[in-house]
Amino acid sequence: MVYIVFIFMIGRDVFLLPYDAVEITIWRQPDLSGRYYVDADTNLNIPLIGTLPVKDVPHDSLHTVLLDEFDNYYTDVHVDVTFYYRINIFGEVKAPGYYYVRSEDNLANLLAQAGGPTDRGSLSGIRILNLGEERRVDFGGILKSGENIDELYLRPGDVVIVPRRFMAAFQEWSVLFTLVTLALQIYTVVQ
Secondary structure (H helix, E strand, O other): OOOEOOOOOOOOOOEOOOOOEEEEEEOOOOOOOEEEEOOOOOEEEEOOOEEEEOOOOEHHHHHHHHHHHHHOOOOOOOEEEEEEEEEEEEEOEOOOEEEEEEOOOEHHHHHHHOOOEOOOEOOOOEEEEEOOEEEEEOHHHHHHHOOOHHHHEOOOOOEEEEOEOHHHHHHHHHHHHHHHHHHHHHHHHHO
């Protein structure tokens, strides 16, 4: 059985970007099976096949390319392919950084990997940046309503920013304002 997992993007195919990953499982070939990372030149380096350029190869075509390549060495080869995107998440999450998420995973999976939002994090105004585009996602509202679930899907190259809640930011400013006021009072008393 062959599984090809890809996400739907309106009007264009989905391609792998540098530092994304592909998990390849070859039936009865555990030494060749594994997770392979796309290098900076958008190539996959796979044992037996060697360097395979994937820059302009859509997800649904990569499976066919791999089957053709492994057919040169094995008969009756079965290949399962799972795509992983390297997604960066910043802001008010417990463990910011980059994570690998499967192509069928969504924002909920990424937030879980990053440890969830901090006490100061807001899930109502999450920003997702990708190639000059910005999407704003009301994560909590979508989960409560069950509508617009497709807004939670991630694309290759996404950068997710979890903002700080207004009150948390306001409280920090009020603490700073209080400290400045206290310093000014001490200064005037000392004068």
